[in-house]
Amino acid sequence: MSRLAQAFAKGRPALVTFVTGGDPTPDATASILDALVEGGADVIELGMPFTDPMADGPAIQLANLRSLGAGTTTAAIFRIAAEFRARHPEVPLVLMGYANPMTIRGADWFATECVKAGVDGVICVDIPPEEDPELGPALRDAGVSLIRLATPTTDHARLPAVLDGSSGFLYYVSVAGITGMQQAAQASIDEAVARIKASATIPVAVGFGVRTPDQAAAIARVADGVVVGSALVDLVAKHGTDAAGPVKELTAALAAAVHSARKGAF
Amino acid sequence: MQHLPPAPKVRALQIWTFPRGSAKRGRMNAPTPNSFRTLPDERGHFGQFGGRYVAETLMPLILDLEAEYRKAKADPAFQAEFDDLLEHYVGRPSPLYFAPRITEELGGAQIWFKRDELNHTGAHKINNCVGQILLAMRMGKTRIIAETGAGQHGVATATVCARFGLPCVIFMGATDVARQAPNVFRMKLLGAEVVPVTAGAGTLKDAMNEALRDWVANVHNTFYIIGTAAGPHPYPEMVRDFQSVIGKEARVQMMERTGRLPDVLVAAIGGGSNAIGLFHPFLDDPSVKMLGVEAAGHGLDKEHAASLAGGRPGILHGNKTYLLQDEDGQITEGHSISAGLDYPGIGPEHSWLKEIGRVDYTSVTDKEALNAFQLLCRTEGIIPALEPAHAIAAVQKLAPTMDKDQIILANLCGRGDKDIFSVAEHLGVSL
Numbered sequence: 224m225s226r227l228a229q230a231f232a233k234g235r236p237a238l239v240t241f242v243t244g245g246d247p248t249p250d251a252t253a254s255i256l257d258a259l260v261e262g263g264a265d266v267i268e269l270g271m272p273f274t275d276p277m278a279d280g281p282a283i284q285l286a287n288l289r290s291l292g293a294g295t296t297t298a299a300i301f302r303i304a305a306e307f308r309a310r311h312p313e314v315p316l317v318l319m320g321y322a323n324p325m326t327i328r329g330a331d332w333f334a335t336e337c338v339k340a341g342v343d344g345v346i347c348v349d350i351p352p353e354e355d356p357e358l359g360p361a362l363r364d365a366g367v368s369l370i371r372l373a374t375p376t377t378d379h380a381r382l383p384a385v386l387d388g389s390s391g392f393l394y395y396v397s398v399a400g401i402t403g404m405q406q407a408a409q410a411s412i413d414e415a416v417a418r419i420k421a422s423a424t425i426p427v428a429v430g431f432g433v434r435t436p437d438q439a440a441a442i443a444r445v446a447d448g449v450v451v452g453s454a455l456v457d458l459v460a461k462h463g464t465d466a467a468g469p470v471k472e473l474t475a476a477l478a479a480a481v482h483s484a485r486k487g488a489f
Numbered sequence: 490m491q492h493l494p495p496a497p498k499v500r501a502l503q504i505w506t507f508p509r510g511s512a513k514r515g516r517m518n519a520p521t522p523n524s525f526r527t528l529p530d531e532r533g534h535f536g537q538f539g540g541r542y543v544a545e546t547l548m549p550l551i552l553d554l555e556a557e558y559r560k561a562k563a564d565p566a567f568q569a570e571f572d573d574l575l576e577h578y579v580g581r582p583s584p585l586y587f588a589p590r591i592t593e594e595l596g597g598a599q600i601w602f603k604r605d606e607l608n609h610t611g612a613h614k615i616n617n618c619v620g621q622i623l624l625a626m627r628m629g630k631t632r633i634i635a636e637t638g639a640g641q642h643g644v645a646t647a648t649v650c651a652r653f654g655l656p657c658v659i660f661m662g663a664t665d666v667a668r669q670a671p672n673v674f675r676m677k678l679l680g681a682e683v684v685p686v687t688a689g690a691g692t693l694k695d696a697m698n699e700a701l702r703d704w705v706a707n708v709h710n711t712f713y714i715i716g717t718a719a720g721p722h723p724y725p726e727m728v729r730d731f732q733s734v735i736g737k738e739a740r741v742q743m744m745e746r747t748g749r750l751p752d753v754l755v756a757a758i759g760g761g762s763n764a765i766g767l768f769h770p771f772l773d774d775p776s777v778k779m780l781g782v783e784a785a786g787h788g789l790d791k792e793h794a795a796s797l798a799g800g801r802p803g804i805l806h807g808n809k810t811y812l813l814q815d816e817d818g819q820i821t822e823g824h825s826i827s828a829g830l831d832y833p834g835i836g837p838e839h840s841w842l843k844e845i846g847r848v849d850y851t852s853v854t855d856k857e858a859l860n861a862f863q864l865l866c867r868t869e870g871i872i873p874a875l876e877p878a879h880a881i882a883a884v885q886k887l888a889p890t891m892d893k894d895q896i897i898l899a900n901l902c903g904r905g906d907k908d909i910f911s912v913a914e915h916l917g918v919s920l
């Protein structure tokens with residue numbers, strides 16, 4: 224079983240956490256990733272910084288700028304990933320970012336680097352199924368999961384196209400909008416997750432706007448995983464190179480809420 | 490299934506050594522087996538360029554837009570309303586003007602201008618805005634957003650929003666807000682909300698990022714009027730079609746006035762909408778050469794905004810095209826004296842036309858554009874915008890290498906009122 228499959232097969236919902244690679248500096252990222260693991264995160268999303276993060280709100284935009292300002296390169300991201308893999312052989316690591324940095328040296332180059340660094344999956348914000356040839360075949364050939372996004376605008380007719388060629392998990396973006404916005408109404412999330420799970424054979428994780436353990440627990444009652452990003456990135460913004468402690472603390476609270484969300488519910 | 494035309498047989502224009510008397514004059518009567526006017530394909534691609542690289546949230550909307558645009562394009566009522574507004578509201582057709590004194594001064598080819606600077610709102614941008622707002626209303630959208638660089642597209646968008654009574658939000662880089670103050674005030678007078686964008690260098694690309702962010706969050710009621718022939722499919726095609734009125738008129742006017750086609754078309758390129766609007770109707774006329782002029786800023790070895798000359802193919806703002814970027818694919822900031830050319834990308838159809846060699850592309854510096862700006866003021870009594878001043882600077886170099894009976898047609902796509910403050914500053918004059 225792949226590391227990603229295992230993360231969703233622990234008999235409880237999974238906590239997926241996002242931070243931007245190289246924020247505040249490439250060297251500081253290792254301690255922050257370790258804090259996520261120690262706090263109890265099941266899947267780690269490592270953001271690849273981009274100059275033009277069109278799908279991100281102010282918190283993650285600023286994280287991208289801090290990272291690039293500190294000199295983070297694509298090589299540095301893969302170094303961070305490879306070192307993470309050496310320290311944590313079991314924890315799945317996913318790269319999340321935008322098409323241009325992922326494809327600029329060719330999709331095959333990128334897929335090969337992912338394999339070498341022990342990256343399990345890739346989320347590319349601006350490659351929809353219609354442009355799959357840009358990256359999808361190279362990742363699938365290399366055995367790296369292509370994790371696609373579904374959104375409130377992904378209707379019944381589109382969902383099969385989104386699922387086709389996806390693996391690892393499906394990332395349901397609960398709000399039509401950018402990262403860091405307010406969370407969608409819980410009822411709409413419940414409805415969407417039920418609809419998607421009826422067609423999906425892979426786990427469904429829900430993110431965008433999830434900040435607190437209570438919110439995370441509510442989602443974990445219906446979804447296979449909960450993604451938290453901006454709230455953790457805010458802690459990095461606030462504490463800089465000393466962010467590991469606060470990040471671990473929030474992660475632990477989120478993990479406790481997510482992991483126990485269904486206890487006693489059945 | 491449409492097929493790509495094979496590599497064209499058109500000779501590349503040797504731009505600075507245009508051999509006297511060697512250019513083919515008149516029309517080549519041999520029929521062209523292939524057309525350069527059939528793209529994009531059904532997936533929105535121009536060769537390897539174009540496409541729909543957008544977040545999933547936008548994808549259903551983009552597909553909807555495409556379907557609705559196809560219907561509108563085939564609907565005579567839509568076309569009639571578009572034509573009517575262009576005639577009575579915008580003031581089309583714009584004149585085709587033979588410029589005698591600049592022709593004499595440069596001492597070579599005859600110089601003609603397509604005078605889109607006489608349009609309502611002072612630039613070609615309004616052509617596209619009229620088309621898109623009609624489409625927005627057809628789709629039942631109730632709120633309009635747009636990005637702007639020089640402010641011309643923002644003004645044109647605010648104008649059509651006022652005309653049709655729709656609320657309008659314009660995203661504009663903070664740097665551009667400062668250097669295009671008159672246009673900011675115009676947009677506000679027209680009832681638009683102007684949102685200064687401070688991310689990045691605060692120029693056009695940052696404004697476009699912010700507009701895309703707004704759009705994803707407001708997909709249900711909002712129509713994004715993109716101002717140039719770039720962005721996800723169908724925008725490059727749609728903007729080109731709306732702007733093609735420039736070239737269609739010019740082709741008819743030139744035939745009426747001179748009985749022949751021009752030898753060379755020249756247009757400035759920011760995202761490439763005025764250029765593709767002029768070029769597209771002539772693409773299948775083999776005798777007509779075309780020159781797109783990018784902004785070389787301080788020089789191609791320094792800061793500039795010439796994506797074709799100094800960039801590589803990449804993915805940004807929904808399409809694959811030439812981009813200014815570093816080796817990791819991080820987008821680098823453009824620079825041009827002209828806010829409307831200060832964009833690190835270019836419309837995908839231009840990337841394709843460059844690669845197949847149908848259109849030639851060159852670039853001129855800030856300084857050359859400033860000189861050309863003054864030349865046109867002095868010789869023709871026309872104050873051009875800094876964007877077409879780039880085209881004029883290229884004409885300045887090209888005309889003397891050509892015969893006196895040859896014809897250059899340049900797109901005078903905007904007037905200079907908006908630029909007088911920044912030109913004064915560059916010339917060391919305080920107003």
Ligand SMILES: Cc1ncc(COP(=O)(O)O)c(C=O)c1O
Pocket residue numbers: 612613614638639640641642716717718757758759760761762763764828829830874876877902903904
């Ligand atoms: C007068 C004028 N010309 C040209 C441009 C550049 O855009 P495009 O290349 O799409 O024509 C602008 C953009 O603001 C403009 O205002």
